Amino acid sequence: MEALHDEDRAVREAATTALRKIGPPAAPALIVALQDPNGNVQEAAVAILKDVATPEAVEPLIGCLTSKNWIVRMHAAKALGNLGDERPVRQLIPLLMDSVKAVRVDATDALAQIGRPALATLLAAVRHEEWVLRLHACEALGKIGAEEAVVPLCEVMLHDRDMAVRQDAAKALGSIGHPAAFEALEKAVTDLSVRPYAVDALGKLKDPRAVPILIDVVAGKNRPANARRVPVCGDESGALDVEEMEVQIFAVGGLAEIGDDRxxxxxxxxxxxxxxxxxxxxxxxxxxxRIAAPLVAAMKTETDSNILSHARGILSAVGWRPAPTMKEGV
Known part of the structure; x- marks a missing residue:
């Protein structure tokens, strides 16, 4: 432990490696080191504890969540997440709006690792006045994947005043993948700011009810009337619509996820x-x-060499081989 105080960085790094190798037996000494006045020692101790911490470290690590040193806060959050103890849930919530993004990310992951014991607190957090806290609460709920979060997340996705929060709620619903979110996601497809995430989530539900919606998106049939077209690559007409292209690509992927013959x-x-x-x-x-017969039929009249090349690649990927008597074409 004394080597963590050494002025030589190489010595400190060697000591850190050695303490990690010792594992949980080193935890008591590392817990003491959390109170060391030397900031480098605190950082090293909490960084090691995220890998070797024991339940006895929970309370000291909770104390580190309010450290002025963001590195200490970050590693403490990660360590508490790895331990999975429910005691730090309330103290982790404020870190969802920490000024440092890395701290917010690790606090979000920690709450997700804690899982169901954090549900009630996170469900309350999606109604907090601070948008960044609501956003990360949605993200954590998506990672936990609990069915109880579906209805509250649908409400957030449809009604939250902040675009980024609505988007993260849609992402979370896709991660959870529960069919109870279908109707809300269908509505959210008309919200331009949420549309890509709602379409992506519909595919992840793997609900056959989403197939007609996704087919229409791929065909460009249900683009909202108030959509704006973005001129790109010198095309001032906006005909090359990159925003809707992203939505269509999500829809294509969703149709593959669902796997419906339609x-x-x-x-x-x-x-x-x-x-x-x-x-x-x-x-x-x-x-x-099952796609082979309709694809072969469609390619019989195709003249575009690039499309034919893709078709050959698809047929090869699905294991199709032409019958010996079939003429070469595709």
Whole structure:
């Protein structure tokens, strides 16, 4: 432990490595070192504890969450998450709005690791006045994946005043993947700021009810009337719509996730769209041999060499081989 005070950084690093190798038996001495007036020693001790901490370290680590040193706060949050003890839940919540992003991230992960014991506190946090706390609470709830969070997250996604919070609520609903979120996500598809995340989440639900919605997105049929087109790459007309392209690519991926036969023909048609071709090819490749017959039929009249090349790649990926009597074409 004395080596952690050494002025030579190499000596301190060697001591840190040695203490990690000792493991949990080193925890009592490291807990004492958390109170050392030397900031380098505090940082080293808490960094090691995140890997070797024992339940006895919980209370001292909770004390570190209010340290003026952000590195100490960050490692303490990570250590408490690794321990999975429910005692620090209340003290971790304020770190969701810490001024340092790394601290916010590790506090969010810690609450997610603690899991169900943190649910009630996180569900209350999604109604907090500070948007950044609401945002990270949504993220933690998504990582926990509890069904109880679905309805509150739907409310946040549809009604929160902050765009970033609504977006994170949609992401969380996708991570949870519960069908109870379907109706709310269907509504959120019309919110331009949430649309990409809602479409992505619909695919992750793997709910067949989402198939017609996603097919329409891929076909460009249900873009909100108030959508703005963004000129890019010198195309001032806005015809190359990168914002909606992202949404369509999410929809293509969602159709592959759901794996419904209704998606086969729309995905084959999407091969004709240069913006969606790679995503559509990847999606069809995941759907197995059942796509072979309709794809071969569609390619009989195709003349675009790039589309034909993608079709050959898809057929190879699903394990299709032409019958010996079939003429070469695809």
């Amino acid at each position: 998606a086969i023909q729309p995905l084959i048609r999407a091969l004709k769209d240069t913006r969606l071709r790679a995503a559509a090819a990847s999606a069809l490749s995941k759907m197995g041999l």
